[in-house]
Amino acid sequence: MSAPQWLIVPAAGRGTRMRAACPKQYLLLDDRAVLACTLARLHEAFPEATLLLCLDAEDQWFHESMVPFARWQRLDGGDERVDSVRAGIDWLAAHAHSDDWVLIHDVARPCVTVADLHHLLETIRHDPVGGLLAAPVTDTLKRQDTHQRVEATVARQGLWRAMTPQGFRYGVLREAFEQAASEHFLMTDEASGVEQLGHAPLLVTGRSDNLKITHPEDLALVAQILRAQQDTSRLYLSDKEPGHEPI
Numbered sequence: 001m002s003a004p005q006w007l008i009v010p011a012a013g014r015g016t017r018m019r020a021a022c023p024k025q026y027l028l029l030d031d032r033a034v035l036a037c038t039l040a041r042l043h044e045a046f047p048e049a050t051l052l053l054c055l056d057a058e059d060q061w062f063h064e065s066m067v068p069f070a071r072w073q074r075l076d077g078g079d080e081r082v083d084s085v086r087a088g089i090d091w092l093a094a095h096a097h098s099d100d101w102v103l104i105h106d107v108a109r110p111c112v113t114v115a116d117l118h119h120l121l122e123t124i125r126h127d128p129v130g131g132l133l134a135a136p137v138t139d140t141l142k143r144q145d146t147h148q149r150v151e152a153t154v155a156r157q158g159l160w161r162a163m164t165p166q167g168f169r170y171g172v173l174r175e176a177f178e179q180a181a182s183e184h185f186l187m188t189d190e191a192s193g194v195e196q197l198g199h200a201p202l203l204v205t206g207r208s209d210n211l212k213i214t215h216p217e218d219l220a221l222v223a224q225i226l227r228a229q230q231d232t233s234r235l236y237l238s239d240k241e242p243g244h245e246p247i
């Protein structure tokens with residue numbers, strides 16, 4: 001299995017929509033902080049990668065014991081997600097080669113599976129642009145009018161939900177961040193910055209349960225998904241079927 005050289009994990013969010021007493025990355029899923037769960041998944045998939053962990057400069061909840069990586073670096077995040085990721089991109093200027101692979105993954109997505117992480121990297125590895133995990137939209141989509149009434153039903157064919165990780169070569173990411181800064185374009189994900197350069201990132205089908213914890217009701221759901229994934233994983237192990245990857 002090949003590995004990305006670098007992982008950037010933006011983890012400096014305040015979790016306003018979660019309305020919890022601490023940032024959502026420190027809420028507990030069973031007995032483990034969300035941040036520790038997410039890093040554990042990334043480490044299981046890519047133990048040799050170097051982690052760049054972007055945290056709020058005033059973070060009071062982080063503890064080094066949450067990081068399983070041998071090589072990692074703490075960086076100060078910024079006001080928006082894009083600013084936190086930019087801290088990683090800037091740090092890499094002195095450390096990465098332009099063709100190194102960089103995967104960026106939200107700390108708020110602890111359910112990403114090892115199989116999907118490997119699948120993403122294997123799929124984009126030989127691609128000239130790079131890509132992201134995503135899932136086709138499954139609900140019927142409505143556009144609202146100014147009174148929050150339905151103005152139109154939007155065709156969902158060809159629409160996807162963008163997830164993370166998103167993986168690109170360092171040189172492409174650097175260029176995307178430089179152009180976004182000079183044009184004051186607010187990237188909500190890295191792919192949109194790469195799209196602004198005129199490239200077409202690959203949509204790599206991932207599991208739809210790679211949820212981003214955003215609202216209070218998401219926490220119990222994510223805890224349930226993690227438990228279910230562990231049960232499936234145990235099933236595979238007890239079957240001892242060759243060729244099954246851990247979840």
Ligand SMILES: Nc1ccn([C@@H]2O[C@H](COP(=O)(O)OP(=O)(O)OP(=O)(O)O)[C@@H](O)[C@H]2O)c(=O)n1
Pocket residue numbers: 009010011012013014015016017018024025054077078079080081082084085105106107108109212213214
């Ligand atoms: N200034 C910020 C804002 C967000 N993030 C990270 O970007 C990811 C996605 O952001 P989001 O879900 O919007 O997180 P929050 O900003 O924490 O939530 P909210 O928008 O509800 O405040 C999360 O891993 C979050 O920690 C970050 O590193 N720095």
Ligand SMILES: C[C@](O)(CO)[C@H](O)COP(=O)(O)O
Pocket residue numbers: 081106161162163164188189190212
């Ligand atoms: C990167 C992302 O998770 C892809 O869905 C998303 O864009 C983050 O958005 P947010 O505005 O920070 O919630």
